[in-house]
Every structure is written in C-alpha cells, then in structure tokens.
Amino acid sequence: MSLSISVIIPVYNAEPFLRKAVESALQFKEVKEVILVEDKSPDNALLICEQLVSEDNRVQLLQHPNNENLGAGESRNLGLKHAKQEYIAFLDADDIYLPNRFEKEKELFKNLDVDGVYNAIGVHYYSEEAKVKFCNTFNHPYNLSENFLTTVNREINPKELFEALVRPKNSEGYFSLDGLTIRKSSLKKLKGGWFNDELRLHQDTEFIARLSFYLDLYTGEITKATALRGVHESNRITNNIDEKERNLFLKHNAIGCWAKSEESMDNDIQHYLINQKLYHETFQNKGFKLISTFIKNSFFSKGYVAKRKFKELLFPIYNKFR
Structure with missing residues (x-):
C-alpha cells in the first residue's frame, strides 16, 4: 500500500538536532511534507528551518501569529491545520525516525477500520549526564540501556486500549507520539479538540488518552524501535523536574x-x-x-x-x- 504522510515537527531550542530529525523523515518516499512549526526558539533553530526549506520542497515552515511562543501542543495544532496528506505522523525536533518507521502502517491501513497505528520507540543518550538526568527524572534504574523501548508490551484490542493506557493493570506500557500514525479523516471523531494548549508538558499523553477512547488504534511494531528519542541535557521534561x-x-x-x-x-x-x-x-x-x-x-x-x-x-x- 502506498501512503501519503504529513510529518509535523514542533521546533523549539533544537538547533543541534533539527537537521538530523528532518532528514530522518525525508528518507521515506511516503512522506510528502514535513511541517516545521517554529515556536520562537532562543537559538538559531529558525535559521536551520529556513535552510531546510530552501533545500527540499517537501519542507514547510510555519510560525505562530506575531512569532509568539505557544508551546508544543499549540504548535502541533497549527501543523494539523495545514497538513494536506491523508496520514499524519509526529516527530520531536531532537528525535529521529528509523528506516522501519512506517512498515506496519503499509499493511494495517489497508483496513479502513484502522484509525491509527502505534509503534515502539527507543532512546539515544547524547551524553552520560543526560542519561543520569533522564533516569533520575523518571525513577528509572541508571543501567537503563539504549535498547529500552517505549511501547505497549502486547497486542491490544483497539476497544480495550483506552483502559490499558489510563488504568494499566499489568504494566502494559504506553506509546509515544513519535511512534504514532493517524488517518487524518479520523480526527473528526475526536472530542475535546486536538492538543490541549493549556498544557505545556504532557499534552501528548492527554491527546493519546482521548485518541484511544474515540478512535480505533492498532498495535504496530512493538518488538523493536521505529524511532529514537534523543535525550540531552536541555530536554524540556527533565529540566522541569522542580x-x-x-x-x-x-x-x-x-x-x-x-x-x-x-x-x-x-x-x-x-x-x-x-x-x-x-x-x-x-x-x-x-x-x-x-x-x-x-x-x-x-x-x-x-x-x-x-x-x-x-x-x-x-x-x-x-x-x-x-
């Protein structure tokens, strides 16, 4: 099956990582557009965005009115408003897709009942300091290896996924936006809007909870990573520990x-x-x-x-x- 995908990337303070993230999305012929939503970064990320736009006509650059800083949730909402392709995927500006990112989607989306597919993602530590900070923030053991997966650990019936995510009984796990692909037309089933713009952190978790309630999300690749979360010293979530x-x-x-x-x-x-x-x-x-x-x-x-x-x-x- 041939897919037509829009990849939405919110951009904030990601100058050292952005190019690699975008190039990891452009490796797929199924990705017809990469939408960069620049969120008033304090570094030179805007310049990198402009360079990427000039180098590949699949890359688009958006900014908020008056170049305001509105957060990742509202940035993803702006990207969704402008996305033109049949399928939507998300990527953080300091993360990357792996070559198998959309393999399961090619088969599963042949079924018109499938609203979305979620996959496992792995982790890449840019430094030992970042690893310590990440493990301390989430109370993980320090020996957490780069083979660690963010994923559900079994195939879950779409009708049971919501409860498995919000009230896990057997540590069934969870998944990340980096590993999620959604049929754009299915978003009309979602109540409560898209991303909650009042949440500066965890807006992805809240969004996924509502998605799993209203949409039929299917288990994709959960035994190996399809993307890598980049962990570095300036990650927003680890720098908001207080x-x-x-x-x-x-x-x-x-x-x-x-x-x-x-x-x-x-x-x-x-x-x-x-x-x-x-x-x-x-x-x-x-x-x-x-x-x-x-x-x-x-x-x-x-x-x-x-x-x-x-x-x-x-x-x-x-x-x-x-």
Missing part, C-alpha cells in the same frame, strides 16, 4: 475534567480518572505538600517513595470528608 508535581496535576486535571464530561465512558473507569484528578489536586494543597516534604527530607533517601506512601495513607481520608 515542577514535576505541578505538571502531573495539570495533566490529571485535564484528563479528569474530560472524563467527567464524557457520558459514554464506563462508570468504573470514569470514577477512577476523576479520583486521579482529586488525588493530584489534593497534594497541590500547600499544607499537604509541606508535611510531605518534611517526611521526605527527614526519613527517606528517595523522596518519591515517601510521597507515594504518604499520599496512599492520607488521600482516602481527604476524599471521605471533602
């Missing part, structure tokens, strides 16, 4: 509010997501955070263990009397 709890609260708040409004959702899952929202909302409360911080600093060497145990103890009490 705001980690706040960003998690915003993500769970967005998902919980959407779940509360979605009447067709299974009641058990809906209540779970609403409670997740309340759980994180509770611990934005300054008093709880102060006590949690005290316990963390006083009794535990690993703060996330203290926080988790503390929350597990107090949240049911808070929820009972709120």
Whole structure:
C-alpha cells in the first residue's frame, strides 16, 4: 500500500538536532511534507528551518501569529491545520525516525477500520549526564540501556486500549507520539479538540488518552524501535523536574475534567480518572505538600517513595470528608 504522510515537527531550542530529525523523515518516499512549526526558539533553530526549506520542497515552515511562543501542543495544532496528506505522523525536533518507521502502517491501513497505528520507540543518550538526568527524572534504574523501548508490551484490542493506557493493570506500557500514525479523516471523531494548549508538558499523553477512547488504534511494531528519542541535557521534561508535581496535576486535571464530561465512558473507569484528578489536586494543597516534604527530607533517601506512601495513607481520608 502506498501512503501519503504529513510529518509535523514542533521546533523549539533544537538547533543541534533539527537537521538530523528532518532528514530522518525525508528518507521515506511516503512522506510528502514535513511541517516545521517554529515556536520562537532562543537559538538559531529558525535559521536551520529556513535552510531546510530552501533545500527540499517537501519542507514547510510555519510560525505562530506575531512569532509568539505557544508551546508544543499549540504548535502541533497549527501543523494539523495545514497538513494536506491523508496520514499524519509526529516527530520531536531532537528525535529521529528509523528506516522501519512506517512498515506496519503499509499493511494495517489497508483496513479502513484502522484509525491509527502505534509503534515502539527507543532512546539515544547524547551524553552520560543526560542519561543520569533522564533516569533520575523518571525513577528509572541508571543501567537503563539504549535498547529500552517505549511501547505497549502486547497486542491490544483497539476497544480495550483506552483502559490499558489510563488504568494499566499489568504494566502494559504506553506509546509515544513519535511512534504514532493517524488517518487524518479520523480526527473528526475526536472530542475535546486536538492538543490541549493549556498544557505545556504532557499534552501528548492527554491527546493519546482521548485518541484511544474515540478512535480505533492498532498495535504496530512493538518488538523493536521505529524511532529514537534523543535525550540531552536541555530536554524540556527533565529540566522541569522542580515542577514535576505541578505538571502531573495539570495533566490529571485535564484528563479528569474530560472524563467527567464524557457520558459514554464506563462508570468504573470514569470514577477512577476523576479520583486521579482529586488525588493530584489534593497534594497541590500547600499544607499537604509541606508535611510531605518534611517526611521526605527527614526519613527517606528517595523522596518519591515517601510521597507515594504518604499520599496512599492520607488521600482516602481527604476524599471521605471533602
């Protein structure tokens, strides 16, 4: 099957990596356009964008009105508005596609019931410092190798995928935007808009949750990487570690509010997501955070263990009397 794909790349502070990312997308004859959305980068990324546009007529450059910085979510939304091809794929400006990126799509999209296909992605560390920072941020063991995959670990029925992602029972895993391809016409099924522009981080997770609820997403290549996440010292998510709890609260708040409004959702899952929202909302409360911080600093060497145990103890009490 011949595919016609638009690849959307939000660009912010990615000067050292951007060219390699774009070239990794242009290697495919199926990629008919690469849409760069430059988000007021503080480095020379705009210059690299302009050079790439001049070198290949498949590359397009977009910017926000008044050259504002609006974040990755709104940048992807702008790219979606301008995408002309039948299929949509995403790539971060510091990541790359591997040569097998669209192999499963060629077969699966022959079935018109397939709204999207997701694949495994791997990781590439640009330095040891970046590896340490990444592992510390996500509480991964430091010996996490470059063979680590971001993927679901089994083939999942599309009708069961939403619950597997938002309420995993057996550590079934998750997937990334870099490994996702969507039939553009299927996006009209998505309620709640495209990417949530109020989320500066985790807007991809919130988007994928809603996609998996409204669309039929099929398992593609999950045994080996089809793209590589580039981990370096200036990654946004690892440099926002001090705001980690706040960003998690915003993500769970967005998902919980959407779940509360979605009447067709299974009641058990809906209540779970609403409670997740309340759980994180509770611990934005300054008093709880102060006590949690005290316990963390006083009794535990690993703060996330203290926080988790503390929350597990107090949240049911808070929820009972709120």
